[in-house]
Amino acid sequence: MAKELPALSESVLAQVQKVAKLEKVQKALEIAKRDVQRAMDEQVELCEIPAPTFMEEKRARSVMERMKAYGLTDVKMDEIGNVIGVRKGTVEGGPILVLGAHMDSVFSIDTDVKVKKDGIRYSAPGIGDNCSGLRAILQVLRGLEEADIKTKGDIWFVGTVGEEGNGDIRGSKHLCNNNKIDGFIAVDSTDVGRVLYGATGSHRWRISIDGLGGHSFAEYGKTPSAIHAMARAIQKFADLRPAADPKTTWTVGTIKGGTTVNSIAAHCEVEIDMRSFDNKCLLALEAEILSKFDEAVAEENASWTITDPERLLKVTKTAIGDRPAGTRPHDCPVLQVARSAQKVLGIELTQYVRSSTDANAPMSHDIPSTCLCSGGHAENAHNVKEFFEMIDTHLGPQLITLAALSLVGVEDEEALLPKKA
Structure with missing residues (x-):
């Protein structure tokens, strides 16, 4: 929980x-409770469509067809594969609220995603993360349509691509x-007691460090080792101990290189993960760590009497992930x-925390945003033993429905979400 949680605004x-x-809002909330099994069946159907990161199109097509079937006429797939269904408001220039759930999973295309049911428990890779989120926003849409609710602002129902991992x-x-x-309200995970106020960046x-390499004895002193240079850099x-507040961390997650025990390594590479609640701290940490590789390669090259520039080590830095922070x-x-x-x-508000979700992007743009949850109970996310239990699954769609309607305005009630300048 946040250290200092202020009281709610009474207004x-x-x-x-x-x-x-x-009356119509009450009806939509009741529909969410009435249709829990229908919604669960849809969650299962979506889960059984494989959707690894960068390969979401088949599931995306299904999400598009469902949005159209539930009443949206303005549904499209954008340039990178997001599905966007627009439910127009009655006021021209009213606020635009996104309800977004990611469509991708962490599992490979050949993973068995057939759902197995045992009572209230449904087991399959991806059943909770994030087919439960898709289930929730589609249930919100059905409730608004059946209850014939007219909002003042627009609500965009969005299935996003590439939330997981290298996406x-x-x-x-x-x-x-x-x-x-x-x-922006991202919908991810299942605990309806959780509200995100910040994004972990x-x-x-x-x-990569690369050189010519060579025989460990014959070429000794004639060519520097990529592994030795990498060891210098990490040392x-x-x-390094970054700031504790805001929390900032780093780790060398992988390291590989060399070919045999009796060879001077021609190649060595590491993958580094750096995180912070604050973008400035993250950028400062990044600059400090990245500079050490240049220093290390220069030192390793200088430690040998090598004059041929072709034999010197070179360093290559490739960005493989950039999730912005925000609070x-x-x-x-x-x-x-x-x-x-x-x-x-x-x-009950049980978690008022920061995490890494689709809400990172809008938070970094200073867009009012959070991540709410789908309802139900899930465990073993990112594991083939993942499961989801039908426990109060209606609460997710109810929470998202009530929050969304309050933000964009409904009937004579004004929108609480301001237009950005």
Whole structure:
């Protein structure tokens, strides 16, 4: 939890309570409870369509068809594969709110994703992360359509690509970079007691050191070792301890190189993960660590009496991940509305934290945003033994519905989400 959690705005809470009492809103909330099995069946159907990162198209096509079947007429797939379904508001120039759930999974295309059911438990890779999120936003859409709810602002229902791993939240970054949106609710994970107020940023690099290499005895002194240079580099920052507040970390996650025990290594590479709650701290850490590889290669080259430039080591730095950090103020309208909606629905706020989700992108753009959860209970994410249990699965769609309607405005109730300048 945050160290200092301010009280809810009484005016925001009162407004969300008014929205919750509207007859059509009550109907949409009841539909979410009534349709839990239908929604669960849809979650299963989507899970059984393989969708590894960078290979989401088949699942995306299914999401598109479902959005159209549930009443959206403005549905498209953008340049990189995001599915965007627009539910227009009644007020021209009203706020635009995105409800986004990522479509990709961490599993390879040949992974068995057939769902096995045992009572309330459904087991399959990806069943929770993030087919539960897709289930939730599609249920929100069905509820709004069946209850005939007219909103003042627009709600975009979005299935994003590339949230996992090396996908590097490319879907949400593309969405935020190329569209004018006023608010964003990512839907990921299952614990409806969780609200994210911040985004953990991460920068990832692959650093390669390359030279000619050669026989360990015959070429000794004639060509420097890529492995020796890499060892020098890591030693330079092995004792580096970044800021504890805001929390900032680093690790060398992988290292590989060389060919045989009796060879001078021609190649060595590492992959480094750096994280922080603060972009400035992250950039400062990145600059410090990356500079050590240049120093180490220069030192390794200089330690031998080699005059041929072709025999000298060279360093190559390749960025393989860039998730921006961001933190929302506690009075952010999306956070205040989300917490108020929890209170109205009787959901206890159990986690008020920061994490890495599709919400990283809008937070880094200073867009009011958070990540809410789908409802239910899931364990073993990113593991072939992943499972999802049908426990209060209606609460996710109810929470997202009430928060979204309060933000964009409904009937005579004003929108709590301001338009960005």
